Amino acid sequence: MKNNYKNHVPGVYIVGAGPGDPDLLTIKAQKLIRQADVILFADSLIPLEILDCCRYDAEILRTASETLETILPIMIDRVNRGQIVVRLHSGDPSLYSAIYEQMQLLAEANIPFEVIPGISAYQAAAAKLKVELTVPGLVQTIILTRISGRTQVPATEELASLAAHRASLCLYLSAKHVDIAQAKLMEHYPPHTPVAVCFRIGWEDEKIEVLPLKGMAEYSHQQKLLRTTLYIISPALANQTLTEQKEQQELRSRLYHPDHTRLFRDIQE
Structure with missing residues (x-):
């Protein structure tokens, strides 16, 4: 699925909502929440404040008590109606979010989808x-x-x-x-x-x-x-106390060490 949500292309967008702080949403996640026709979210894991930027007329569906068997038909139906569907997951979708089976079934139903990473x-x-x-x-x-x-x-x-x-x-x-x-x-x-x-x-x-x-x-x-x-x-x-830190200078990263050579920095004579 191409990165074309700005053109209001129907599809499912699996969005990482971060750990809970709305300020930790990515800009891309915020844009999608603002533009979504339908938002499905696990209300037991995601605070309502995450939805503060959504459209006033967006369809908001809580899924904490639902199963994939009830959630998936809704996503498929709304996309087939030409709508943008945001499926919010807490944290980052790549970690313990149970999106694997969702993506498999969406692909089988020929429903386009995209995964948007979030802060874990x-x-x-x-x-x-x-x-x-x-x-x-x-x-x-x-x-x-x-x-x-x-x-x-x-x-x-x-x-x-x-x-x-x-x-x-x-x-x-x-x-x-x-x-x-x-x-x-x-x-x-x-x-x-x-x-x-x-x-x-x-x-x-x-x-x-x-x-x-x-x-x-x-x-x-x-x-x-x-x-x-x-x-x-x-x-x-x-x-670590300041003394301990001074005694452990070997723990310093080499990246910005004055003796470290890089493509854009020569060792000082």
Whole structure:
């Protein structure tokens, strides 16, 4: 499907709505929401404020209690009527958004569609925490994963095996199984490894708490966290004093180091 939504071409636009903050919508997402004839959104995961910029006459359909069997015919019908349909998904559609089966069925029905990326919760959380999750000399890999629940994780992606890398690990959809998750993580991460517990990032009632890995489950139970919770486990979250930072200059990125040669910069004599 071509990038031609400005011409009001009928089709389904699967749009990443970001973690919840309307200001984190991409410009493309905002334009599509403004122009959409029909907007379908998971109201349990996306705040109503995201729809503040939609047309007054747009058809707004909540889908939190619906199934794909009821949602898909609506999208197909509206596109066949010549309408622009926006299917809003929280975060970024490439992560845990269940768009694979939607795209397969839309393609089978010869319905044109386009996917619009959005900001993921882990990106918004890192920004709130004011951290870089890839610190030179400390950690250079980010793992996005979940623990098995009703949706099983392949055996090759079992949490303990991923934890062995000690990377910056972003754990989605796992609050209901936090005790198991903590135990598996502690097979490889030290108990004092910092964890950011991020609840409803981007919403008005968001909560962010950084604590040791050994306290992740207890805190989650105390706060009664069951849904919309992201855990970031990373050595990059460790607080460093100014003295420690000076002692660890080797962690500095080479990109802007004065001794680093680049195509557009020579080493100073």
